[in-house]
Amino acid sequence: MLIKNNLDLIHQQIQTACHQAQRPQSAVKLLAVSKTKPVEAIQEAIHAGQIAFGENYVQEGIEKIQYFSDKHPELEWHFIGPLQSNKTRLVAEYFDWMQTIDRAKIADRLNEQRSAYKKPLNVLIQINISDESSKSGIPPTEMLALAKHIENLPRLCLRGLMAIPAPTNNMAEQEKALSAMQTLFEELKAACPNQQIDTLSMGMSDDMNTAIACGSTMVRIGTAIFGQRNYS
Numbered sequence: 001m002l003i004k005n006n007l008d009l010i011h012q013q014i015q016t017a018c019h020q021a022q023r024p025q026s027a028v029k030l031l032a033v034s035k036t037k038p039v040e041a042i043q044e045a046i047h048a049g050q051i052a053f054g055e056n057y058v059q060e061g062i063e064k065i066q067y068f069s070d071k072h073p074e075l076e077w078h079f080i081g082p083l084q085s086n087k088t089r090l091v092a093e094y095f096d097w098m099q100t101i102d103r104a105k106i107a108d109r110l111n112e113q114r115s116a117y118k119k120p121l122n123v124l125i126q127i128n129i130s131d132e133s134s135k136s137g138i139p140p141t142e143m144l145a146l147a148k149h150i151e152n153l154p155r156l157c158l159r160g161l162m163a164i165p166a167p168t169n170n171m172a173e174q175e176k177a178l179s180a181m182q183t184l185f186e187e188l189k190a191a192c193p194n195q196q197i198d199t200l201s202m203g204m205s206d207d208m209n210t211a212i213a214c215g216s217t218m219v220r221i222g223t224a225i226f227g228q229r230n231y232s
Contacts, residue, residue, distance in 0.1 A: 003041060003044040006224060007225060010224060010225065014030065021213045029052060030218075031052050031078055031080075033080065035229065041226050042068070046075070058087045058090050058091060064077075065095070077095050077096050078096065079098045095121070097121070097122040097159075107153055110123070111154070122157050123156050124158075125158070127139075127140055129163045129184075130166035135166075137164075143161070151195060158196075160201070163202045165207065175213075175214065178210055178216070179214050200215055202218075203216045203218075204219065205222075
């Protein structure tokens with residue numbers, strides 16, 4: 001019941017943030033970040049109505065996807081961690097979304113390795129919006145070149161952008177980074193009118209409200225749903 005209560009609370013927070021931003025609640029999707037969490041916790045979230053889950057580690061994510069594939073084929077699995085080129089085949093085979101594309105080589109490999117019998121893999125370009133050396137993602141100036149490259153890959157479907165802004169308690173800094181992402185998202189839509197550009201994945205527990213005010217269409221929430229993570 002605890003996970004259901006947490007999900008209910010987050011949905012209320014999303015509803016409030018959308019109302020304040022004069023956006024419909026349906027404009028924002030909740031991605032439950034289930035990395036390091038057992039299948040029992042995910043099952044509890046599924047019973048509460050959650051269908052979209054985000055995983056950071058390839059092998060762990062695949063084990064969960066396989067566990068639920070027959071019981072809950074309606075689930076949607078997003079890979080949201082940095083991806084090494086030697087793991088692209090697994091993501092191409094098992095996941096529905098890849099949110100962290102940051103170079104053409106990864107896009108090419110995913111395209112080659114995605115089965116023609118599956119729907120194209122939904123992908124987001126990760127932007128390093130705060131210019132952090134420790135973070136994955138590309139500089140904003142490289143976005144359009146990578147987007148145009150992905151447009152020519154038939155087994156990928158470019159859906160938009162993803163970002164993890166630098167954590168800060170400074171609301172002005174937070175809003176600056178998230179607003180910059182909103183501007184890039186509009187640029188991407190204008191530059192790729194033939195693509196289904198509808199997803200701006202940004203906002204976690206600490207900056208969700210500001211992200212929604214700045215146009216986020218998908219917030220990624222983990223600890224507030226499942227509790228503290230166990231990395232042991």
